[in-house]
Amino acid sequence: MADKLQGVESSAISILKRAVDLDTSKRYDEAVTCYQEGLQLLLEVIKGVTDVPKKDRFREKMKEYMQRAEELKKFVNEERTAGKQHEQIQIENNATGYSYSRLFSRFLNQFVTNIEVEDPYIRSNHQIYNFLRFCEMVVKSTAPVKEIHLLTSSDESPDLQAQQHEKLGKISESLQKHNIKMIVKYSDTLHDREIRFDTGWVVKIGRGLDIYKAAEGKFAIGFSDFDLRPCHKTTVDIFNRKYVKDTSDSTKDIV
Incomplete structure (x- = not known):
């Protein structure tokens, strides 16, 4: 026994x-x-x-x-x-209420450890700030993210390219203080704009992270709070690649 x-x-x-x-x-x-x-x-x-x-x-x-x-x-x-539903958000011109938190926070759960950002336009100053804001949202979440991968394109001007690489390098150094490793790669042929979470969720945005219009000034409402910042017209598609074969005929407009 x-x-x-x-x-x-x-x-x-x-x-x-x-x-x-x-x-x-x-x-x-x-x-x-x-x-x-x-x-x-x-x-x-x-x-x-x-x-x-x-x-x-x-x-x-x-x-x-x-x-x-x-x-x-x-x-x-x-x-x-x-995952069996394909969600689509239509952001109209000048619409507000679409902060990164609203768009992405529901995917930042306890199972996410790796995020991949593909966006060819993380080059100019405001675009790099957009990416920084995205990273800040990740840091503030409870998700145990260990790595953020960024695939973008380099600026054509050698001087601007050096500035771009320097600024992204500073973001990487800052993320390391929060135990997140940032890996940056560059591609001259990149066109797609999407953010992928290692749980399978994919968020494709027509304009990438650059969905916000310029604020009317540094002291105007919406300058600091992206929920109050007017947006450019764009489409957001959300699906889970684990079930993508099941979602081809199932589209749900949530707006």
Whole structure:
């Protein structure tokens, strides 16, 4: 009987270790299955263990794994449901209320660790400030982001190019203080403008991050608060690339 219990315990530990590895690798569907199988075996072990301290330790671990399994199960179900819909936001000329927080914050959850920004126009001063504001939003969020990748184009003028690289370098140095690594690459053939989160969500904006009109002045309403800043006319498409094959005929206009 003791040998059988020991075998079940070994299996439970092995499966739960596999669940943690899958969880770390963001293979959440598989992780949930392993957590559930491992927990079922761990429950059998707890019922058979007579050593009280050991039983208590197993109960604590079971509680911890159950909580994580429920979090992942909820996340997977929500992502699967939401991912089957292609959302489209039409931002009209001079519209307000479209801060980066409104557009992106819902994707900055506890499962996001990597963000990729593709925008050919992070070159001029105001465009670099736009990117900085995006980074600030990420830092303020509770998402455990470790890396931000920026793919943009270099300015054609050597002097302006040097200034662009210097300013982006300063943003990178600042992000490092918040334990976020920034990786910048340049492409002369880049046309697409989209932001990708490693949970699968993609936000494509016709104008990229440069959706705001210039403020009327440094002391005008909307200069500091992008929710109050008038926008250029543009379209925002939101979809989850994990389910992109299922969304081709399903478009939902949320405005």
